[in-house]
Amino acid sequence: MPEILLDDKAYTGADGETVLDTLTRGGATVPSSCRSGVCQTCLMRAVEGSVPAASQKGLKDTLRARGYFLACQCTPTGTLRVERPGAEAGRLAATVRAITPLNREIVSVDLECLDMGDYRAGQFINIFKDDTLSRSYSLASTPGVDPHLTLHVRKVAAGRVSGWIHEALQVGDRVAVSQPLGECFYLPSNPEQPLLLLGTGSGLAPLYGIIRDALHLGHRGPIHLYHGSSHRDGLYLIDELRTLTHEHANVHYHPCVSREEPSGDLRRGRVVDVAVGDLTGLAGWRVFLCGHPDMVQSAKKRLYLAGASLKDMYADAFIRSAA
């Protein structure tokens, strides 16, 4: 059985167990979030022993060369001595510039991060409450359009990070964030292609960034945004999105509610049902999805059977932590 050495303590792995599971089972504190190898929260460094290539997938080559790996994707074959990542490993300093309520349970948080460099609208960052606790949030801002990075943070019941952001975080505070991550973004390769954006709740965040990024980059094909919530008061940025449809004839905004009678021009039903009802034949469409993982998975299947290609579907691949 492989042994994992951390802080002068040995943890014995079970057959087929990941480093993350071995350490956590043994009582060590290792930050983690998606457990799917996407969010990179469980980044660690092997100082002795070798890690499988699969556990270094998606890491920058400079990190790989120094033995960094993802604990949730690492099933070791031999003994490993590991360290928690140094503060230099992908953590950047940011300053809170604004905190603005968007609706009853979602606030927008503007961050200024001078070291961030380039990012793509629709990517996500991890925000660290402390050394061991972080969560991933999609960026709602658009590079070249918005001066700061913007996150939409929904207050999760007993959420340790969202609770901290909602209740304690102040304008002017310094926080640690990760590099931008994720593959859910717009590329200007085909400006005539019809775009479908489907999101629920604070899953609007990356879509709000992507839709403005696409327009900023000169997208000319039709763009349909379906944003859903159970009730009217869960929707947000309604006026901003309506303004966008007035400014751009190719933008169509469809706010949907699934659990109450819609008023005005709201639509009744779940976003995927409303969209599939409206749009016959999605062959050739590019699709962006964000929201609850169950919604994303079932929508992918529905849209695929409605003609969309998997290679043209973009979604946050990670599972959001409950608390």
Place this chain on the structure above:
Amino acid sequence: MTQALFEKIGGEPAVNVAVDIFYRKVLADDRVNGFFDDVDMERQAAKQKAFLTMAFGGPNNYTGADMRRGHAHLVTRGLNDQHFDIIVEHLGATLRELNVAETNIAQVAAICESTRKDILGR
């Protein structure tokens, strides 16, 4: 010889086209789509691609044991010969749509047949 079959069918580009047609057929068929429920679509499509690559005689490192392990949970849920036949049929229909010669389709079916025992856990 199987490498020759893979090349004849069109290699990896053909697999990519075939996966899309094949997977749609499978997901739309109520007799078998229950076995493809609640799985990650991308992961599933990647598995289909690996399966088709193997069935087309292309490079793969599947072993009988992998096949057994990978399908054991489906056998528990009732996966049987009929389901196996339906999947092979959909694969044949996919290749016909892509104008693959009947002799080559028969070779693909024979490769699939060679995995039947492992997949059904017998």
